[in-house]
Each structure stands twice: as structure tokens, then as C-alpha cells.
Amino acid sequence: MxxxxxxxxxxxxxxxxxxxxxxxxxxxxxxxxxxxxGSWLLIPVRVMVDQDDLDAARAIVAA
Known part of the structure; x- marks a missing residue:
């Protein structure tokens, strides 16, 4: 991932x-x-995807 x-x-x-x-x-x-x-509003959460899906996932996020 x-x-x-x-x-x-x-x-x-x-x-x-x-x-x-x-x-x-x-x-x-x-x-x-x-x-x-208590820091859930301050610390970003990492969204993970399979390497093979990374480009498609980036396109969805950008849209």
C-alpha cells in the first residue's frame, strides 16, 4: 500500500x-x-491504496 x-x-x-x-x-x-x-481534529489521517490503483485514486481525488 x-x-x-x-x-x-x-x-x-x-x-x-x-x-x-x-x-x-x-x-x-x-x-x-x-x-x-483528543487530537483527532489536528492530526491528518493517511489514506492508503494499492500501488496499482494510485493513479486512478489520484484522478478521483482531483475530480
Missing amino acids: VELGRFDRNLAHILVGRLESEGIAAIAFDAESLIGD
Whole structure:
């Protein structure tokens, strides 16, 4: 898996859903671990995709 980008927690989950609706497997890394320390609004969440899907995922994010 490679990093597509870093986004706020809510946007990261929206992007994962959008990518999966297009058949691209995606994971929001670190999203849940940030809630416990109260910094979930401050620290970006990494959205990860397979290397083979990176270009397609970037095109979806750009659109």
C-alpha cells in the first residue's frame, strides 16, 4: 500500500468510501488512534491504496 494523501479524519473516511465505490481498495490509517488523545481534529489521517490503483485514486481525488 502507498499513501494517497493526508486528510482530516472526516474527509479521509469520505474518500475511502468514494474510492471503494469505484472499486479501489482504500484504508484510512491512524484514524481511530487519534480519538483517544483528543487530537483527532489536528492530526491528518493517511489514506492508503494499492500501488496499482494510485493513479486512478489520484484522478478521483482531483475530480
